[in-house]
Amino acid sequence: MKIGELADLAGVTTKTVRYYESIGLIAEPERTQSGYRDYGVEVVERLRFVRDAQATGLTLAEISSVLELKDTGSTSCSHTVALLERHMTDLDEQILRLQQAREDLSALAGRAASLDPSSCTDPNRCQVITSSSA
Amino acid sequence: MKIGELADLAGVTTKTVRYYESIGLIAEPERTQSGYRDYGVEVVERLRFVRDAQATGLTLAEISSVLELKDTGSTSCSHTVALLERHMTDLDEQILRLQQAREDLSALAGRAASLDPSSCTDPNRCQVITSSSA
DNA sequence: CGGCACCTTCCAGCCGACAGGAAGATCACA
DNA sequence: TGTGATCTTCCTGTCGGCTGGAAGGTGCCG
Numbered sequence: 001m002k003i004g005e006l007a008d009l010a011g012v013t014t015k016t017v018r019y020y021e022s023i024g025l026i027a028e029p030e031r032t033q034s035g036y037r038d039y040g041v042e043v044v045e046r047l048r049f050v051r052d053a054q055a056t057g058l059t060l061a062e063i064s065s066v067l068e069l070k071d072t073g074s075t076s077c078s079h080t081v082a083l084l085e086r087h088m089t090d091l092d093e094q095i096l097r098l099q100q101a102r103e104d105l106s107a108l109a110g111r112a113a114s115l116d117p118s119s120c121t122d123p124n125r126c127q128v129i130t131s132s133s134a
Numbered sequence: 135m136k137i138g139e140l141a142d143l144a145g146v147t148t149k150t151v152r153y154y155e156s157i158g159l160i161a162e163p164e165r166t167q168s169g170y171r172d173y174g175v176e177v178v179e180r181l182r183f184v185r186d187a188q189a190t191g192l193t194l195a196e197i198s199s200v201l202e203l204k205d206t207g208s209t210s211c212s213h214t215v216a217l218l219e220r221h222m223t224d225l226d227e228q229i230l231r232l233q234q235a236r237e238d239l240s241a242l243a244g245r246a247a248s249l250d251p252s253s254c255t256d257p258n259r260c261q262v263i264t265s266s267s268a
Numbered sequence: 269c270g271g272c273a274c275c276t277t278c279c280a281g282c283c284g285a286c287a288g289g290a291a292g293a294t295c296a297c298a
Numbered sequence: 299t300g301t302g303a304t305c306t307t308c309c310t311g312t313c314g315g316c317t318g319g320a321a322g323g324t325g326c327c328g
Contacts, residue, residue: 002305016286019286035306036304056235088239091232101191102222102225105222105225148274150316153316169324
């Protein structure tokens with residue numbers, strides 16, 4: 001299978017496939033006599049795996065480390081599990097920060113809505129966001 | 135006030151101050167006879183404003199547009215409010231996506247924990263994350 | 269007058285995950 | 299045989315928000 005077909009099956013672009021190869025995420029494939037990359041069907045699975053892992057927010061570097069374990073035939077999933085748990089912790093933190101920001105914004109918007117429009121005419125201050133709101 | 139003092143007061147680096155100037159976030163200041171940037175105290179407020187707005191997740195471009203309104207002495211906060219509301223919507227979406235990813239990861243971790251360790255010995259598959267889990 | 273901290277400009281690089289495009293080879297089909 | 303789609307490599311650019319460093323000028327203290 002050539003790179004275009006692979007890309008189509010996996011739902012990515014040929015650019016992406018070559019990029020993944022360049023960072024070691026997928027192995028260098030065989031080449032046809034004319035130099036074209038020649039892939040086996042299993043690479044489709046690997047690319048879909050990458051896509052799924054990415055969907056959970058893992059970076060390509062993290063996915064790479066998971067795949068490396070898989071490639072070396074590791075007899076334990078402990079590294080993978082540890083990675084997942086660490087990532088979950090990261091996500092929790094991120095969600096909290098966003099929720100906090102969301103609350104901050106909500107407070108600002110509420111203040112803005114309750115403001116007398118004429119109070120916005122001071123060219124030196126915006127009443128909606130001020131440094132004192134920190 | 136010279137750039138170093140300003141930076142200290144605002145809690146940023148001199149690099150950042152010059153960068154903000156380069157993207158038009160703060161105006162070009164007066165210069166001393168020797169060419170040093172010479173700031174008024176009000177710039178401290180402006181930088182703190184930027185910091186606060188950034189803390190809510192606004193990009194510098196967005197902050198720039200808010201400040202622009204402020205600079206032109208806009209008599210209405212409606213643009214600012216609209217910006218804030220749009221940003222809140224963005225945040226909501228982002229939070230949902232992260233929560234979804236968090237659930238996905240949780241499911242994966244749960245599966246991993248319940249797996250018979252020996253089932254991980256197949257060198258061709260990682261049971262924890264598979265493309266079929268999409 | 270020496271030395272050091274601070275200032276100036278400008279250019280380069282970093283992270284992540286690609287996308288765009290040039291220039292040339294090759295393949296498939298009519 | 300032509301032509302258009304696909305392939306190759308390689309280099310550059312994108313977004314956002316800075317950071318690092320080189321090379322040189324200035325300010326102040328003792």
